[in-house]
Amino acid sequence: MKTIKIFTLVCATALGLTSCSDNENNITAQVQTKLLFTSNNSDGNVNIYNVNNTKAVTKSTLTTTTSAADGIYYNSEEDLVIQASRTTFGIEGYAGASLVPSDVSANVSASVTASVVGSLDMKSPRELAVNGNFYVVADNADADGNTETKDGKLFIYTKSGNQFNLRNTITTNFKLWGITFIGNDLYAIVDTTNELAVFSNFLNNKSTTSLSATKQIAVEGIVRTHGLTYDMDTDTMILTDIGEASNGQDDGGFQVIENFTSKFSATTNGNILALTEQTRVAGSNTLMGNPVDVAYDGDTKTVFIAEAGNGGGRILAFNNFTNGGNLTPIYNASLTAASAVYLYKN
Numbered sequence: 001m002k003t004i005k006i007f008t009l010v011c012a013t014a015l016g017l018t019s020c021s022d023n024e025n026n027i028t029a030q031v032q033t034k035l036l037f038t039s040n041n042s043d044g045n046v047n048i049y050n051v052n053n054t055k056a057v058t059k060s061t062l063t064t065t066t067s068a069a070d071g072i073y074y075n076s077e078e079d080l081v082i083q084a085s086r087t088t089f090g091i092e093g094y095a096g097a098s099l100v101p102s103d104v105s106a107n108v109s110a111s112v113t114a115s116v117v118g119s120l121d122m123k124s125p126r127e128l129a130v131n132g133n134f135y136v137v138a139d140n141a142d143a144d145g146n147t148e149t150k151d152g153k154l155f156i157y158t159k160s161g162n163q164f165n166l167r168n169t170i171t172t173n174f175k176l177w178g179i180t181f182i183g184n185d186l187y188a189i190v191d192t193t194n195e196l197a198v199f200s201n202f203l204n205n206k207s208t209t210s211l212s213a214t215k216q217i218a219v220e221g222i223v224r225t226h227g228l229t230y231d232m233d234t235d236t237m238i239l240t241d242i243g244e245a246s247n248g249q250d251d252g253g254f255q256v257i258e259n260f261t262s263k264f265s266a267t268t269n270g271n272i273l274a275l276t277e278q279t280r281v282a283g284s285n286t287l288m289g290n291p292v293d294v295a296y297d298g299d300t301k302t303v304f305i306a307e308a309g310n311g312g313g314r315i316l317a318f319n320n321f322t323n324g325g326n327l328t329p330i331y332n333a334s335l336t337a338a339s340a341v342y343l344y345k346n
């Protein structure tokens with residue numbers, strides 16, 4: 001496996017001083033590899049954007065045999081890119097991905113075949129969340145044969161060697177899309193609404209069953225949420241808002257919730273987390289119509305968006321969002337039917 005690590009020493013620049021010393025307080029091994037892994041529903045290929053410097057982004061492509069995918073993750077220990085295929089309806093893992101992003105010249109491409117696969121259980125996979133050896137996929141197909149009732153299924157796989165094994169499924173009493181872990185708790189957006197649900201100690205539910213959320217709250221300011229991401233280091237949660245699904249051009253946005261842990265705790269079950277506790281970015285300059293997924297780099301306060309609608313699909317990045325509003329993206333690349341983003345940092 002080729003190494004893709006680059007380390008630099010960060011020097012103290014506070015108070016106008018520029019100095020490098022070996023004082024233990026001043027030495028930091030800084031993150032220098034930042035790769036944005038993306039899936040899409042147009043050709044199913046994995047596009048990997050090197051976003052170390054958002055002013056000089058390069059892209060590599062893993063050409064897959066899947067033609068649509070939604071939900072992506074990078075397992076660096078095994079150098080494995082994993083996505084939920086909407087062609088096979090199973091999870092696929094592609095080895096050797098680091099060979100591509102280690103070369104930062106633009107538009108490197110490599111063909112890959114799925115070397116880690118499992119049973120083909122799903123109907124409409126939409127997002128992947130990983131906790132240790134557990135790979136959880138949210139499926140937004142109707143779960144009970146009655147399209148009048150809102151529900152969805154979470155498929156829980158464990159990875160063993162070159163195999164994903166289905167451990168159990170959990171049926172939810174709301175429609176699913178984005179999911180993410182915070183520790184052992186699984187957070188899920190409640191599709192078609194502005195609500196956020198959490199299942200505490202989710203992986204302790206080892207049998208195939210129906211499960212109600214431990215807690216479910218409304219997020220003021222959002223019309224219809226879809227994607228979410230959480231950054232542990234900065235305790236920041238970000239939710240996307242697709243507005244009306246029929247408007248893929250200019251009614252989308254995202255909302256940033258800093259100090260998420262205390263704000264979520266303070267909002268009791270069934271209540272509303274106020275817009276005044278959040279920062280909202282939306283408007284025609286943002287190029288967001290249906291932002292379906294989000295990733296966040298807390299180091300640089302940069303938000304990455306998978307936009308499914310505007311211009312046919314885009315990967316967008318935003319920073320300086322403190323005041324919110326109708327921001328212009330600092331990065332904008334066409335990616336037809338972009339469906340998911342995952343940020344890997346090393």
Ligand SMILES: [Ca+2]
Nearest residue numbers: 144146147149
């Ligand atoms: Ca149903």
Ligand SMILES: [Ca+2]
Nearest residue numbers: 242244247289
């Ligand atoms: Ca929309």
Ligand SMILES: [Ca+2]
Nearest residue numbers: 293340341342
């Ligand atoms: Ca994601």
